[in-house]
Amino acid sequence: MKSKLVAEHLNLWFGSKQVLKNINIEFEENKVTALIGPSGCGKSTLLRSLNRMHDLYPEARIEGQIKLDGREIYQKDVEVTDLRKRVGMVFQKANPFPKSIYENITYGLKINNLLADKATVQKALEEAYIWEEVKDDLKKPATRLSGGQQQRLCIARAVALRPEIILMDEPCSALDPVSTLKIEELIHHLKKKYTIVIVTHNMQQAQRVADKTVFMYLGEIIEQGDTHQIFNNPQHETTRNYISGHF
Ligand code: ADP
Numbered sequence: 001m002k003s004k005l006v007a008e009h010l011n012l013w014f015g016s017k018q019v020l021k022n023i024n025i026e027f028e029e030n031k032v033t034a035l036i037g038p039s040g041c042g043k044s045t046l047l048r049s050l051n052r053m054h055d056l057y058p059e060a061r062i063e064g065q066i067k068l069d070g071r072e073i074y075q076k077d078v079e080v081t082d083l084r085k086r087v088g089m090v091f092q093k094a095n096p097f098p099k100s101i102y103e104n105i106t107y108g109l110k111i112n113n114l115l116a117d118k119a120t121v122q123k124a125l126e127e128a129y130i131w132e133e134v135k136d137d138l139k140k141p142a143t144r145l146s147g148g149q150q151q152r153l154c155i156a157r158a159v160a161l162r163p164e165i166i167l168m169d170e171p172c173s174a175l176d177p178v179s180t181l182k183i184e185e186l187i188h189h190l191k192k193k194y195t196i197v198i199v200t201h202n203m204q205q206a207q208r209v210a211d212k213t214v215f216m217y218l219g220e221i222i223e224q225g226d227t228h229q230i231f232n233n234p235q236h237e238t239t240r241n242y243i244s245g246h247f
């Protein structure tokens with residue numbers, strides 16, 4: 001299997017506080033990788049470092065390497081807009097633009113100089129399993145959709161840019177169980193085309209969607225491997241304690 005994205009000896013500090021410690025990880029193409037671990041262990045920070053969201057925090061300092069298709073993403077000549085187009089992000093709280101459903105898709109397309117016609121919008125909405133629910137009223141403000149629909153719209157907005165990787169930070173934690181299962185179904189469908197990294201607090205969710213699971217604790221990767229192995233035969237006591245709820 002080909003590794004699409006690789007982090008090597010990654011360390012990250014916010015001011016004097018080290019938040020990521022010697023992270024070594026490979027994200028394989030067309031696989032779902034789940035990042036799990038207690039609050040504050042660095043999951044979101046690791047996820048955000050993968051598309052250089054840290055450029056937004058002046059106090060962040062990073063060492064080590066992250067390579068996308070073998071090319072270092074923190075090099076000066078890497079165009080961040082292009083990188084974030086290739087490595088899309090979906091957040092915990094669905095954050096559609098305060099615009100119509102249609103414009104939520106076309107906005108990013110236009111910024112990235114991509115064709116923003118009706119067929120492209122339809123394709124993105126279909127790919128995110130939301131087209132049937134919204135096709136009759138694409139002018140409706142996105143904020144009037146349900147939470148689950150808003151999150152699928154945000155996924156549509158990300159896939160419209162034809163990314164290679166989709167990063168998802170607890171995409172279901174604000175959703176009800178039915179909406180959550182719909183997103184999980186969608187993730188199964190999306191991985192045929194994309195490489196997916198998902199942060200989740202939901203152990204069942206990790207087991208349902210992830211091929212590989214990574215357990216983090218205090219900024220370090222304690223254990224990573226095949227999801228079935230991590231949950232059924234964890235090698236470290238800390239992992240065992242966490243997945244059995246003794247934390
Ligand atoms: P998780 O997603 O696993 O809950 P985070 O990656 O959000 O953890 O946070 C890891 C650690 O980094 C926490 O101690 C958090 O307080 C700290 N942190 C996160 N973002 C910042 C920031 N912008 N400035 C300073 N500290 C931060």
Ligand code: MG
Nearest residue numbers: 043044045199
């Ligand atoms: Mg987080």
